[in-house]
Amino acid sequence: MRIHLGHKASRIHRKLGMVIYNNAIPRDNPEWKRARDLKLPRYSYPQAVGEITKRLTTVAVAGSHGKSTTTTLLGLMLAAGRQDPTVLVGTKVKEFGNKNFRKGKKKYFVLEADEFKRAFLEYRPYAAVVTNVDREHLDVYGNLDGVKEAFLKFLANVNPRGFLVLNKDDANLLSLKDKLEHKKIYWISANGKDAEIARKHIRIPGAHNLSNALLAMRAATALGVPEEKCLKALAAYKGSWRRMEYKGTFRGAKVYDDYAHHPTELQATIRAAHEAYPGKKVWAVFQPHQKERLKLLFQDFVKAFEGLDGLVLLDTYEVAGRDEKPSKITSLALADAVRYGGRSPRQV
Structure with a gap:
């Protein structure tokens, strides 16, 4: 496939x-205008992927947070179970040759x-996993x-012959329970018996990642992968690109890179850092992602x-394409609000 930089109608x-x-x-x-004028078939990326979901036995992993880790783990567990899956995920994965x-x-x-x-x-999946709704x-x-x-x-849109794997610990997702019509639904909780077994094998910190692992395991076993194969894959997994990714040290401090850009994700990452390094000081360098998100969730931030x-x-x-309008809600405004309105940190 030939790659071009920039956009020209002549192509x-x-x-x-x-x-x-x-x-x-x-x-x-x-x-896009040229394709329209020529009456060429046009598909958005999701529409194109949607066509693939109709042709393969698709397991779609959705949720406001934790999709990439859960998708990766499920793919690795299926691979460990010799199911040789195709996987498309929103981050680069070492086990996939640093590709997504x-x-x-x-x-x-x-x-x-x-x-x-x-x-x-x-998408028209055979089965679905949902981590949370936020x-x-x-x-x-x-x-x-x-x-x-x-x-x-x-x-x-999930195939009625398929199944759902849902996070029971997420109140927003659980609130949808009575509106779900599928006959085969697995509700997973980090307070269940399986969690104790998973805790002994998981190598990525954070309660949210334990939940992600449990969801992936239940989906994998429902597709025929033995539990011991799932646990082996879980024990071997050390994380993906920009998912609490260890980058090295700076003046004696361990440095991690994480894509957390939502208040819920920030809190989960901070708790995971304290879990990994109890008693240590934790600092963050944070860049708000999208002006509109910062505006709408300002008090949560x-x-x-x-x-x-x-x-x-x-x-x-x-x-690009989402932050056209100017906004008075800036990082400086957030700094002032955190400094004078929050209980911590005091150093901002």
Whole structure:
């Protein structure tokens, strides 16, 4: 496949079989307009992936947080069970050759199902795993009820002969229980018996990762992988790119890189750091991701840094195509609010 940088209408011609575009591509993009004018078949990325989900036995992993880790673990467990799955995940994975994709030769397709712009509603999986439901992508859904409604639609698209694996410990997800129509639903809890076994094998810190591992294990065993194979894969897994990824030391301090960009994720990562290094001081260097997210969840962000000994805030990362409007809610405003409104940290 030939790769071009930039966008030119001349690259789109009648001999192309189809055009697949990213959801962030605006409708005034020259290549998209040219494809439209030529009446070429056009698919958004989720629509194209959705076609694949209809052809393979797809297990879609959804949730506001923890999708990448859960997807990776499920893929590794299926591989350990000689199921040779194809895996598409939202991070780079060492076991996949530092790529976000694993090409398998058998029927299973493990897919990270992102809810941004309702992408996951394009998928038709055989089974689904949901880690949690939270106030995320509010620029798309408006409020928590809107998020819940979308997840219900996603779950309704799961094959009735398949199954659901859901996190019982997440109150928002559990609140949907009476609206689910599938006959085969596995509710997983970190307070169950399986959690004690998993704790002895897991090597990535944090209660959230234990939950992710349990969900992956239940899905894998439901697909025929022996528990001992799942535990072996779990014990060998040390994490993925930007998922509390160890980077080295700086002046004696251990440095980790994590993609946490939501208040819930920040708190989970901070707790995981304290779990990994009890009694040690924990600092964070944080860059808010998207102005609109910072604005809509501002008060949650103010409280999200509880447990830190120090905090360094960078300017907000502006997402192309999503942060067009100016905002008075900035990293400086967050710094002031944390410094004077939160209980910790005091050093900001």
